[in-house]
Amino acid sequence: MPAIKLVKVTRTYGRIKVIDQASLEIADGEYVCILGPTGAGKTTLLRLIAGLVTATSGHIELDGREITNVRPEDRNASYVPQQYALFSHMTIRDNVAFGPLARGCTPQQSLETADEMLKLVRLAHRASAFPHELSGGMQQRVALARGLAGRSPLLLLDEPLGAIDARLRVILRYELRKLAKGLGVTVIHVTHDQQEAMSIADRIAVLRDGAIQQFGRPSEIYEAPGSPFLANFVGGANFLEGVVVREARGATMIDIAEGFSITSSHDGHGMGDFVVTSFRQEGTLILTNASLEENVIPGTLVSTSFLGSYLRCVVNLGRVGEVVAKVPVREALERRLPDRTGELVYVRADRGRIMIFDRPERPLAVELEAF
């Protein structure tokens, strides 16, 4: 039985649709990330599930129980907002004990639960401190402990790692998942960071303009994104517009500019269709010599930047456009790739890795925008 189910949930403010027919089914104990650019409606979606915002239409179920109009205090879904909203006038322990107390436990029981939870997040030694005395990372753990102490089966996290510096954020994301899995709670975690979502989620729901674009396992979204936007937002990719000029089983040929064409092993588009082809930056190869292989396009090297494990090369393909290739550093060294800008290079992508999308209604640049 799904732990939580949203059926065509819509929320409007005046004429603006903040959430547009969102449907989701999340299983008990699942860790789900809601990923989307700023202003996509992520927080609103989370607050709808928490009951802090009411749906204009559609309905929400928790364990098969309709909760669309149930008040937040009766839902049993703990919300952890972005800035944690720790109760500044209470000690850490009282903060954590608040939930059990609110649900009718005696003060004694509540404090015992609080201590247990603080032990779990390794903050038992700071129980009598006040929130402002703790670092950002510690505050985040207190907020988590407080959310978990009421033993609610559903944890709603709004950018839980957003206020934490970059290095610690990477460590904490795995801890977060481990903790949730250990306790068996269902988590809905809102983030705008695709790496964060990819690395910890069982499934990701990508949200844009209030609508869920795709809901699936991270590898599914990466391997088979449903739109150019998704391909760009999750993982990053190169995009070239063109027209289908030949269509055979396992080989669709797309004309991308006079004299240049690309062949993809993906089917499903007919002759004359206007399409967008796309290939991952890490699947883009750079060659120093022209070869007779397919999908090779000449260009000039615009820039290379060293990013630790790989080189990021930008190549200008003239009228075709510009592409980015991420080349592993070792490979670049072994193959003695050029690193001077202005040099002639060739770009290639395997036909199996070239995705084809219908051309979007709006201009490609607008479609790809993620802010």
Next chain:
Amino acid sequence: MREESETGWAPRGSSVSFGRRALLLLDSISGSRSAMIVAYAIGVLFFLVIVFVPPVFGILLGGSKIFEMLSHPDLLSRGGSAIAASFAIAVTVSLVDLAAGLPMAWFIVRSRSGWVSTIDTLANIPFIVPTVALGYSVLAFWGGSQGIGSLLGSQFVLSPGWQMIVLLHFAFSYPVIVRVMVGALQGYKEVYETAARTLGASTFTAVRTVSLPLLKPSLVAGFLLAFARSLSETGATVMVAGVFENGPVFIRNARVAGQESPLLFVSLVLIVASSLFFIAIRIFAPKMRLPISTVWPRLEKRLSSTSAMTSRNLLVFLVFVLFVIVPSLFVVLPGAGAAVDGTLQEAVSARGIWSNYWQSIGLSYLIALVATCLNVVAGLPMSVLIARKRGGRAISGVLDTLINIPIVVPSIALGVSIGIFWGGVTGVSEFWLLVFAHASITYTYFVRSMIAAVESIPVEVEDVARTLGAKPLMIFRRLTIPLSKYALVAGAIMAFTRSVDETGATLAVAKKLSTAPVLMVDWVKGTVPATPHAIGLGLGILVLTSFASLLVLTIATRRT
């Protein structure tokens, strides 16, 4: 897991105390929609029935009597010029105060001088001194041979009249402006000004074209508060007015003379005019732009020089000392005299006029206490209703504007209106009439303070608590109240001191009872024969008690 949590967390009846069980019951009742509606309804009803409707609309019950005055051209012209004088004085004083108080606030916030905290404290003195004491002090300083006469010569001695009203109003409005602007400047990020200066603007240009426009809402708020204080003040103004009349003095004189029609008519005009003026400022001030399109680089650069700034600071301090501090503290002199000539013993043994004095002090404090308690109880739901826009954006917006009206309307006119309204209701004794009048006048101070505090609590705090299962009452008592308790104490004490200080409405409402400040007006005006030393001592005691309550306020608010 959920099964277990539901049984595991049920409160165990036996181990739960009765008090806790009662609280839990109340908490769960508060979860129902109707309980919330009742709480907010009490707040709104109190506001409408006690605070808003009687003072503003009660006057209309005066009926045809109000307009009898129209057939007396002489009274009409006297009343007309009194009202005009009220507005002229209030506008002038507020603008001059703004000009003098703004640089002072700037100095207090920005200067690194060791004198800052001393000057900050001194600037509060007119707050600490009750207005009637301030009135007598100003009268003694500007009008007596011991004051300005002994400093600059007898040709500078003023006789009571409009000049003295201006000087008085300037002194008591000054700290209002300084307080508001200090608060605004502390919250203002200097980085805007720094940015302007790195783009080549002189300090003066940066302040004029960047800081002041950004601080405009506070400038308007400060102006309105000073304006309302000046328009409303009665007791002290009566002391220094002589034969001159502004609105409140006219009403008071009409009351003393028993002329009912002029009393009602001028009150009505003042209520309508001040409310309209306030609403007009609220609507038009946000649209008004300060002139920032032209810059005079050379002139403004010269005005930014160190010597220009030093002379400006000196001028500001001179004005502060001569027009605010010395006149405010001058009451100390006759007060000190009372300690040596036997007046003090007479006062302590409550002989002669002093028996009434102590009674009136007791009455003042009792009224203030009851009025403040009513305001706290009924003002809390109202504050949450407005701050959290619980009644919807429109209703909260309207209430937010309406709660300001009682401090904008001159209190004596407000008192006249309250008197008429409750006069028609049997069973409301004079004591309760006074309580209602004081509750109405001090309501805004408490509710404003609470609204600001509730607004400063992040909404997420309440959201989290709700998702953790807390009912509204539990959120209110465990989060809202503790997180705003300093504002609550500060607001209550502000309401309390304002009530003790109140003269206008009390003069209008009271028939037999007399509060301390009203009694003081009688002593100064000679209605009750009292020596200057007795007046000094009587006012001195008021100053001391007021000082004590403000001390509590300072200590309470400092810990936030």
